Amino acid sequence: MTDAFDPVRITDHRGADDLLSAGLGLRKLSGGLSAFVNPLAPTPAELRRRAIQSSWRGIADLGPLGGFGSVYGAVPDVPGREFTAFAWLPGARQPHRVLAQVPDAFDREKRCLVVSASSGSRGIYGAIGLAGAWGLPRGCAVAYTDKGTGAGYFDTADRTGVALDGMRVRAGEAALEFEPTGAPTDAGIATKHAHSGDHPEADWGRHVLQAARFGLAMLDRAFPEEAPFTPQNTRIIATGISNGGGAVLRAAGDDVDGILSAVVALEPNIHVPGHGRPFYDYATEAAVLLPAALAAPDFDGVPFARAGVVMPPAWALRGAALGAHGRLRGFTPQAQASEALAMLRASGWRDEALKVAASSAALDLWRSVSVAYASSYLRRGPGDMPCGFSYRVQHPAGVATPADAMLRVAWWADGSGVPPHAGITLMGGTDLSLDPTLAGCLCLRDLWTGSGADAVAVGEAVAATSAALPREGLPVFVVHGTEDGLIPVAFSSEPYVDWLRASGRSPVFWNVPHAQHFDAFLAFPDFGDRHVPLLPFGYAALDRAWEHLATGRALPEDALVRDAQPRGPGVLTARTLGLPPG
Known part of the structure; x- marks a missing residue:
């Protein structure tokens, strides 16, 4: 396949501004948000620094008890160059952003390229804490894709979006990361994941493979005297976490040209028809039922399920509202809670996942992410989102203020890709009842369980995200926590690995006790x-994959990582972590 990567923005990062932490180092990465000299007009360098910091903090526990930098991991200074471009898949309406980081200490004898996709719906640096932290200090180049997501938000009111350097500009002044087609001026905020019209999730594997080709092309530019860099002379390891983990597994199935040398996926959002459950199915189920189930005594003492020892009234209100809608038959709060919990268990939820999933219910993640996925699946614009939802800028007293402007210019650096956050609120999908968000949750759920035209379209869109079988002999590592409450291992990695084995493949599966989805x-x-x-288990799996490729060392065996223990109230130790022996 011939790719056109033009224009390419090339920047140098040395001294107080390196590749891995933009000069912040571990201490400042974990500190307060990197400031802008002029909060209303940050420079591209300041936006990049803030984006890198936000991305690190989004996927890693950098706190004083977490052990990063002492028990595992490091943030050394890595000087080098960055190459950034907008890349287009054939037929796409919108580009995905690609980035290659080439360290000055690139190992030309053992050519290595790590390719990754952002976690969740994050922007281009969304996997730097995994792929960059492992690859750059080892002399590998690292290529990233935002896989058609990210925080290149478009404001339909003032027609501004995000340029290649991260700055907000008006449409027509520069090429934009995302510009929706035909969006009216009163449609609010448009996000690339929800409103591109491309259904980017269907192309996540192809995004990763195109990012790998971009990385090779940028190595040709960085070292023209040693070009060409090809899959035949450069080892390419794909790695990702969460949605990024699913993206690299999808790339493994799409890799008909044999680009990839190995794949390491952490807690991947992955499914195969007839094996496990797709994310939209169990996310919308959790959005509806889990708040009611959390009123059950099984969740007493569970973080986020109780405010201290007090049960939030929202849980019982959800049970009562579901009863009023005929979705539960019980008449008392306890009967309704027990019934909702039994329904979740019957559909495959395990108790260890449900207890951790309470955090996503308390933070309203199930509803907010389901909204974005539904809009993407139906290829809706910002003014036509399903179930009456929209993303709007929330102005105090209904007027814009300087604070709004300061938030707006930092969206690309601070945004998670899925509102609400940073002054953008999720509007609509509510009624005037005591449980106002249930109406929207039921509507989102009916897009999966119903039989109308929109439900059929959602089903077809989800089917388009199914994984294909990787080529025989490709080393594939899957690392997942047994207590993942956002992408439960029972719905994703376990059935995927079983399917691979039934199809004659030999993946390495590390099932990590006491690990959940969000290290942060x-x-x-x-x-x-x-x-x-x-x-740290992802880093260890990458180490094993590299040793296998570089030295021929046998792949490790599967592991239920028996030595891992809960951290406890103190500082994480190597003994508590219990990594598999090297």
Whole structure:
């Protein structure tokens, strides 16, 4: 396939501005948000620094108890160059952003390219804490894709979006990361994941493979005297976490040209028809039922399920509202809670996942992410989102203020890709009842369980995200926490690995006790005490994959990582972490 990457923005990063942390180092990455000299007009360098910091903090526990930098991981200074472009898949309406980081200490004898996709719906640096942290200090180049997501938000009111350098500009002044077609001026905020019209999730594997080709092309530019860099002379390892993990597994199935040398996926959002459950199915189910189930005594003492020892009234209100809608038959709060919990268990939820999933219910993640996915699946624009939802800028007293302007210019650096956040609120999908968000949740759920035209379209869109079988002999590592409450292992990695084996493949599967989905959540009191981080197991799997490729060392065996223990109230130790022996 011939790719056109033009224009390419090339920047140098040395001294106080390196590739891995933009000069912040571990201490400042974990500190307060990197400031802008002029909060209303940050420079591209300031936006990049803030984006890197936000991305690190989004997937890693950098707190004083987490052990990063002492028990595992490091943030050394890595000077080098960055190459950035907008890349287009054939037929796409919108580009995906690609980035290649080439360290000055690139190992020309053992050519290595790590390729990754952002976690969640994050922007281009969304996997730097995994792919960059592992690859750059080893002399590997690292290529990233935002896989058609990210925080290149478009404001339909003032027609501004995000240029290649991260700056906000008006449409027509520069090429934009995302510009929706035909959006009216009163449609609010448009996001690339929800409103591109491309259904980017269907192309996540192709995004990763195109990013790998971009990385090779940029190595040709960086070292023209040693070009060409090809899959035949450069080892290419694909790695990702969460949605990024699903993207690299999808790339493994789409890789008909044999580009990839190995794949390491952490807690991947992955499914195969007839094996496990797709994310939209169990996310919308959790959005409806889990709040009601959390009123059950099974969740007493569970972080986020209780405010101290007090049960939030929202849980019982959800049970009563579901009863009024005929979705539950019980008449008392306890009967309704028990019934909702039984329904979740019957559909495959395990108790260890449900207890951690309480955090996503308390933070309203199930509803917010389901909205974005539904809009993407139906290829809706910002003014036509399903179930009456929209993204709007929330102005105090209904007027714009300087604070709004300061938030707006930082969206690309601070945004997660899925509102609400940073002054953008999720509007609509509510009614005037005591449980106002249930109406929207039921509507989103009916897009999966119903039989109307929109439900059929959602089903077809989800089917388009199914994984294909990787080529025989490709080393594939899957690393997942047993207590993942956002992408439960029972719905994703376990059935995917079983399918691979039934199809004659030999993946390595590490199932990590006490690990859950969000390492960044381990900084929460009480919550972090009960878990271990997953990221160090990803680094260890990458080490094993590299040793296999570079030295021919046999692939490790599967492991239920028996030595891992909850961190407890103190600092994480190597003994508590219990990494598999090297």
